[in-house]
Amino acid sequence: MTCLDAHRLFDVYFGDGTAADRAHAAGCEACGAYLRALARDLTRIDSVVRGTTPPRRAAAPHPAWRWAPVAVAAMLALAVVLHRTPAPTAGDDDTLALADEVGDVFTYDASLDGDATGDVDTTERGEQARSTCTWGEPLLGVGCDEPAVLQVAWQ
Amino acid sequence: MGTALAEPTPYDALYREHRERLGRLCRLLLADPDEASDALQEVFATLHRTMATGTRAMDWRPWLTRVTVNECRDRRRSGWWRWWRERGVAIEETGLRSALRSPEDEVIGREMQARVWQAIGGLPARQREVFALRQIDGCSTEETARLLGVSTGSVKQHLFRAVHALRRALGDTT
Numbered sequence: 001m002t003c004l005d006a007h008r009l010f011d012v013y014f015g016d017g018t019a020a021d022r023a024h025a026a027g028c029e030a031c032g033a034y035l036r037a038l039a040r041d042l043t044r045i046d047s048v049v050r051g052t053t054p055p056r057r058a059a060a061p062h063p064a065w066r067w068a069p070v071a072v073a074a075m076l077a078l079a080v081v082l083h084r085t086p087a088p089t090a091g092d093d094d095t096l097a098l099a100d101e102v103g104d105v106f107t108y109d110a111s112l113d114g115d116a117t118g119d120v121d122t123t124e125r126g127e128q129a130r131s132t133c134t135w136g137e138p139l140l141g142v143g144c145d146e147p148a149v150l151q152v153a154w155q
Numbered sequence: 156m157g158t159a160l161a162e163p164t165p166y167d168a169l170y171r172e173h174r175e176r177l178g179r180l181c182r183l184l185l186a187d188p189d190e191a192s193d194a195l196q197e198v199f200a201t202l203h204r205t206m207a208t209g210t211r212a213m214d215w216r217p218w219l220t221r222v223t224v225n226e227c228r229d230r231r232r233s234g235w236w237r238w239w240r241e242r243g244v245a246i247e248e249t250g251l252r253s254a255l256r257s258p259e260d261e262v263i264g265r266e267m268q269a270r271v272w273q274a275i276g277g278l279p280a281r282q283r284e285v286f287a288l289r290q291i292d293g294c295s296t297e298e299t300a301r302l303l304g305v306s307t308g309s310v311k312q313h314l315f316r317a318v319h320a321l322r323r324a325l326g327d328t329t
Contacts, residue, residue, distance in 0.1 A: 010311070010314070011311065014289065014314070016311065038318075038322075041318075041321075042318065045290075045321050053188045054182055054187055054191070056187075056188055
């Protein structure tokens with residue numbers, strides 16, 4: 001008869017084996033040696049578990065290092081956010097010039113919206129708007145309080 | 156005239172009878188002496204509250220075992236934050252104190268003791284529970300299965316794996 005595998009030998013050791021397996025283990029040299037080694041190891045493990053307490057844990061010498069992964073993750077997240085919203089640089093003249101042109105287009109359209117009825121000379125009003133406010137001037141002066149003019153002034 | 160000693164209550168009797176066994180179970184299931192001590196106190200507090208409600212007499216041994224296993228299981232589940240704080244800490248040598256001083260215990264080195272406890276701490280929860288109940292607490296396969304709510308085949312499988320891992324931890328000393 002071939003030797004029992006480890007699972008059946010475990011069953012024999014822990015009292016769950018069949019009568020045939022127990023009989024085989026009792027008469028087989030190899031299976032008997034396995035069971036003796038198992039019994040010896042379990043006795044040693046029992047001695048540790050019953051006779052000692054689990055090791056108490058001491059504080060880590062450098063507890064700050066525990067937070068290193070969190071700090072790295074936060075820095076990466078910050079870098080990603082900053083990378084996605086770049087501030088316009090002063091040296092990007094082409095971009096600023098394009099923004100000025102686009103702003104001009106929309107400003108003139110807005111000033112002309114209220115003159116669709118033709119009551120006022122739109123060209124004259126537009127020139128007035130340009131002439132009463134200068135770039136950077138405070139908007140409290142006369143002629144700078146109309147909505148269309150305000151837009152020109154802030155342009 | 157001597158002072159009359161108070162009659163031990165059923166609670167006292169149960170405490171004396173099961174304290175050692177349940178303490179060992181807690182240490183094995185939690186692999187942490189301080190946590191095990193807290194868990195044991197909670198188990199007996201539960202026993203006290205239960206007996207105070209006038210619960211009829213019963214076989215307290217399996218009841219206490221079940222309460223202990225559940226208490227340790229709850230503590231392990233709620234211990235993720237503690238794990239995060241304490242992970243990487245060094246094992247304190249002074250925690251390995253032996254209560255027995257037999258010649259066999261002297262043979263077992265402190266290093267091997269540390270390896271065994273480390274292996275116990277590294278066992279999956281179910282394997283640790285099965286090993287504790289079956290090998291250390293002396294429950295039968297059927298009792299263990301009933302206590303843990305699993306099949307007997309599952310108990311055998313978990314026990315096999317747990318013992319295999321612990322024997323590996325013994326290393327060259329075998």
